[in-house]
Amino acid sequence: MNTAPTPKAQVPDIAAQITYAMRTMGVAPIPRNYELFYEAYIGSNPTLTKELAALGSKATQDELDELGRQYFGNHQSQVIENAHSKLIAELDGLLRVLQQEQTSLVSYNKLLGETYTRISSKSHTSADILRSAINILSEATGDTMAHGEKTVEKVSQKSQEMDQVRKELDEYKRIANTDSLTRIANRRAFDERLAAIYDSGTSAPLTGLVLADIDNFKKINDTYGHPVGDKILATVATVIRANVRKDCFVARTGGEEFAVIVDGNTAEEVNQMCERIRTALETTPFKNSKTGVNYGPITLSLGFCMAGDAEDPGELYAKSDIALYCAKNAGRNRTKIYEDGMKKDFTKSWLIYKR
Template identity: 45%
Template sequence: MSALDVSQRKLVAEFSALLQSLRNEKQLLQQRGDDLGSVCAEADQSKSANVVLLHCIIETVTEANDRVKGLGRAQKAAAVHRFNELDQMRRKLDEYKQIAGTDSLTHLPNRRAFDERLALMFEDRCEWEMSALILLDIDHFKRVNDTHGHLAGDKVLTTVASILRVSLKKEVFVARTGGEEFAIVVGGQTSDEVTSICESVRLAIAGSPFRGIKSDIDYGPITISLGFCMVQNAVDAVALYGKADEALYHAKHSGRNRTVDHAAISARNSAQHAHQNTEDRS
């Protein structure tokens, strides 16, 4: 457990204790008020009540009430202070979580954030049924690094990330999952619509210039290969990623700069299997 987690738990415990203390003081105030009311009622009913004694009792109860009120105000102020500290702690935790889930180069969500989103897709299967996972990989990226250096490779990565942001709707989740690979999660789409999204991104990158800012060296042409799988065709997150990755593999090994739907691979395999069975029976 980190020091930040320990501090947060300590503040929460102290804040809870203060809230309980305030509840106790409220009950005590109510009891003091009841006692004072009882004394006044008895004084009205008894003509022989000692006036001096009665005043002493009233003053004692009133002073006690004032002390309790003062203590309550002090504890209320302390509770507000603790609450503000907790709110600041929450804000810091949100900032740290944002940093932990962001790729430092492209400023896209990183693999950690992607894994969280992927798991979320299967927590509510009905909501994500018409969704897809797209994996894309920059073609011949190693060649860029080897020819122009790693700074050029970084420039290509940041440019691809920028094109993805511009080409896709704001609600579409885009992450850099490692090296030259990116992942896209789209919802509410048919497989044909997902293919159109992939092709739109592919053409946007293929048609974009990739040049050094200072050197003006042309790093291109830069193309990408894409593979995707619909959520409805996978039993869980592991299977979904595996099938999208298989589709990407087919895109890379069938010429690159193209999109492959895993359903097409499955259909082709089924047809080949059926054809083989037919030959075996003949």
């Protein structure tokens, strides 16, 4: 764990720092480039970070896109750009439909005015006036109704097309906020959810942030290799998810670290949930069915803090991390709640990874 202390008042603006880095390298500030720099900047993929740095200040868009395809598959940011373009086109089409409807109504209003003029004229007999008025109004009303039906049909079609674009955007967000290995939320989604706790300006007293770390995970990777480590990470995520309520937010925040944000529970209830996760994992078998090699037991250390005991997301994260450190320092495989007086020299900053 990073032991560098973080001043409370200096929660970094990662977006500004990434934008500055992109500007320094002369990179276009488009969504897919931002995604690339975000992943490299937070250090979740060291190889990506090195390759991006190696491009230097002369990186071309083609080189950046190639990195994106290499590390993000089909480069999902392109999806949102395409969806955005389609949405603009659909809205433009809908606007034209409504403008045509407005033109039709203007014409109808003009016909009503002409009819009124004929009715008011003293140069025609009553029968001629009524006959003329009825013919004009019948024709105009029929045309307007037919046009209105076409307009409704066009608007309905445009609405369906825009709804499809919305679904594409929702799917992109789901993919962009999901950790590909464990299939739970990733660090980006965690940052958004953590910040939302304090959106109203006051903390939620019954909201808790739990940070969990797999004990001795480096040793597991070094002994059995990263493929085994990846399977263990996926299993740990499954165990955590299975032992919390469905409405709890569960994320992999980096490496072997996980986070749970739980709403509507007291500190005692959050502690019980942590213990349920811990004991469930402790008793989960980790054995290779082919070779018979036993990788377990796999254990977790957990630390948590209630949002009512912190003033902002940075402080809540820092206090939960202090509690996690104390759980590690006390022998691992245990749960600790943050308490005043705990050692404060072992915290990591929220929203940024310092290298």
